Each structure stands twice: as C-alpha cells, then as structure tokens.
Amino acid sequence: MVPVPPALRRYVAARIPYDVDFGAAGTHRGLPSTTLTFVLPLDDPLRVSWAGRPASLHAAWASLSGLHTEPAEIHHDGTQRGVQLALTLEGARVLLGRPAAALSGALTDLDEAEVPRALRELPERLHSVPSWAGRVALVDRTLAALAARAGDPAPRAEVAHALSLLTSGTRVEAAAAEVGYSRRRLGSLVREECGVTPKAYQRIARLEAARGLLGRRPLAEVAARCGYADQAHLTREWTTLAGCSPTTWLREEFPFLQDPDRPGGAGSGHD
Missing domain, CATH: 1.10.10 (Arc Repressor Mutant, subunit A)
Incomplete structure (x- = not known):
C-alpha cells in the first residue's frame, strides 16, 4: 500500500484503496472513530445507515460522515471497491472547509455537505481512471491542491x-x-x-x-492497556459504541480467528 504523502499526513490519517469480495450480500459494521470517514466507491453508490435505523439509509457516490457514537452499517451486494480516507480534525477544516462538528452524527454526500468543488467533482473523475495507482494519485493530487489553498485555520x-x-x-x-x-x-x-x-x-x-489490539492480545490485556477498568468494562463500552461485543466484532471481521482468550487463540500471538 502506498503511504499517505508527507504533505497530507496532518490532514489524512489513512488512505485505503479497497477491493473486497465478501462472498455474499450483507452488511459491514462501521465503528466510531476520532477521524471523519470519506469514502469514494467505484462500482455502485455506497449505501450506509445507522445500525438498527433503516430509515437513515443514505446512498451516494461519495459518502462523508463525522464523529459519531453509534455504529454504522455499510450495505453491500457481495463485493466493494473504492478508496476510503480517514480525515483528521485539521483535515476537516483544511480540506472540507469546515470544522468536523458540522458533520457530527451525519451520513451525507459531498453536495449536501457543501464541500469545495474540487471534492464534489472527484467521484466522476475517479471513475475515468483505469488503474489503482492512478486513482490513488488523483485523490492525492486533489487533496494536496486543497491543502495548498489553506482553507479554514487549524x-x-x-x-x-x-x-x-x-x-x-x-x-x-x-x-x-x-x-x-x-x-x-x-x-x-x-x-x-x-x-x-x-x-x-x-x-x-x-x-x-x-x-x-483486538485479536493480537487477550481481552483482559487489551482492557488494561487501553484504560478500561476491566474486561467487563471493555465489553460494555464496545456493546454501547460498536453495537456488539469485542468477540462478536472479531468473528465478523476475521472469521478465521480463534477465540482471543483461548490458549493458542489469536490473542496469544505477537505484534
């Protein structure tokens, strides 16, 4: 994977091209994050809703969401391709031209979010590029040009x-x-x-x-390292914020992993 260019790292925490075959239609869980999520799908508009709230379903060729305290559900037909970015709080100001608070709890697209024109035109331009390297380069050039204009202050x-x-x-x-x-x-x-x-x-x-850390360390150790009172506290918080327990999330994301708390399970591995 090509890393985020140094000039963009203050604004983009991660930039992930993805080409995923889930094997069957379903949903993928989107967890709360300290960054804003910006997704540019390639094959079909991205369909996303808040978990358990089907009326919130939103479909768009570019999906943008701010910080949130509940899980999202990304609906798919079995495969998904595109580019996903995690924008920092400073990135929201500089690249989107507004503070992250303006998008908090929102599932929206680029037109509704009233972002700069260069971003609104990006999905169509991305579809005309045949290679992954070219798509990533286009995204990077677009963001770099916006960063050079220095939108809202940090x-x-x-x-x-x-x-x-x-x-x-x-x-x-x-x-x-x-x-x-x-x-x-x-x-x-x-x-x-x-x-x-x-x-x-x-x-x-x-x-x-x-x-x-999940899947790499026993749950009790994850709880201690991350500031939870104990493993039960970790599980309660995950159930509230992610809509499932840590072990359920691991089974959904990595179905081939063993129970992270069993001897020889994923949690007993090394970094």
Whole structure:
C-alpha cells in the first residue's frame, strides 16, 4: 500500500484503496472513530445507515460522515471497491472547509455537505481512471491542491492539546486544567470542534485504541492497556459504541480467528 504523502499526513490519517469480495450480500459494521470517514466507491453508490435505523439509509457516490457514537452499517451486494480516507480534525477544516462538528452524527454526500468543488467533482473523475495507482494519485493530487489553498485555520492549539490528552487517557478535569480552561469551557470548545463532548471523544478514542489490539492480545490485556477498568468494562463500552461485543466484532471481521482468550487463540500471538 502506498503511504499517505508527507504533505497530507496532518490532514489524512489513512488512505485505503479497497477491493473486497465478501462472498455474499450483507452488511459491514462501521465503528466510531476520532477521524471523519470519506469514502469514494467505484462500482455502485455506497449505501450506509445507522445500525438498527433503516430509515437513515443514505446512498451516494461519495459518502462523508463525522464523529459519531453509534455504529454504522455499510450495505453491500457481495463485493466493494473504492478508496476510503480517514480525515483528521485539521483535515476537516483544511480540506472540507469546515470544522468536523458540522458533520457530527451525519451520513451525507459531498453536495449536501457543501464541500469545495474540487471534492464534489472527484467521484466522476475517479471513475475515468483505469488503474489503482492512478486513482490513488488523483485523490492525492486533489487533496494536496486543497491543502495548498489553506482553507479554514487549524483547530485552536489548546483544544488540539486537550484532545491529545484525552486520547492518552487523561481525565477531562485534568485535561481542562492542563490547557487553562474550566471543564465547562473545554466542553464547549471540544463540541464546537468535534461535535461530541470531551467524555464522548475519550470513549471513542479508547475504542479506537482497543480495536487496534483486538485479536493480537487477550481481552483482559487489551482492557488494561487501553484504560478500561476491566474486561467487563471493555465489553460494555464496545456493546454501547460498536453495537456488539469485542468477540462478536472479531468473528465478523476475521472469521478465521480463534477465540482471543483461548490458549493458542489469536490473542496469544505477537505484534
């Protein structure tokens, strides 16, 4: 996989070309994340809804969603191809021309989101490119041109620092004190930037960290490493935010893996 160009890494946390054969039609679970999700499908419009809320189904040739605290369902006919990007909070301002809070909890497309014209034209341009290398290069060029224009200013430095502290597990009160704000003031600024409360952001960040370890470490160790009180706490939080337990998520994502808490299972492997 070609890495994100250095000039874009402040704005794009990940850029993933995908070509997946699921074997049969179904749905794929989209978990909450501290980044915005921007998907450019190739074969058919992407159909996505909030889990358990079929009336929220949205179909588009480019899907954009902000931070959220519930799982999404990506509907597919058995195969999917396209390019998925994870945009940082600064990336939302610079590339989309608006703070991430404007898209919090939304499942929308580029026209509804009122993003720059270069992004709105990207899906059609992408369909005319025959190779994966060419598609990725087109996405990178488009984003680099937008970044060069320097859209909205970056998030306030103290808010960015507070979010970094929250991601590392610092309590909300301590993060507020570190950046010189009251808890209430910090809460207002974080909601203005992200669209979620500091506590919700921290829960999402903790889920994201745990996701990177699931299947590689026993659940009790994942819970301890990621700041959960214990394994039961991890399971409760995953059920709330992801709509399933960690073990269920592992079975859905990696059906060939063994039980991560059994001897010899996936959780006993090495990094």
